[in-house]
Amino acid sequence: MATQRVKKTVKDKKVKRDKKVEAFGIVHIKxxxxxxxxxITDRNGNTLSWASAGLDGDYKSSKKSTPFAAQIASEKASKKAFEMGVREVDVYVKGPGMGRESSIRAVESSGLKVKLIKDVTPMPHNGCRPKKRRRI
Incomplete structure (x- = not known):
């Protein structure tokens, strides 16, 4: 008698576990x-959530550098962290881009309480020669 072989076509789906997160986080905006x-990280530097202006394909090329795109990215990352249990954050801003202020406002408006805003842009003490001057 012939025995039938049955192939398994349905794979077990991996279930995402909710991480236990403390209520404090750090928002790094570059x-x-x-x-x-x-x-958005915890105190140890482990990443809880992240987003960028060009992440989902909504904004490409020069549109990624606009303040509105930065606001959308901040809202996405903040909502993910809020769902994980983060309630209070410190904000560290790095870089000269146009999306600095709008992303800070978006973090505040998404329900996270901002305790500290700090600018950590690296400034050289006359190190390497900078790029050519921008003419905008």
């Missing part, structure tokens, strides 16, 4: 001339 990247 605003460059071309893009804005928002990362």
């Amino acid at each position: 605003a460059s001339f071309n893009n804005t990247i928002v990362t």
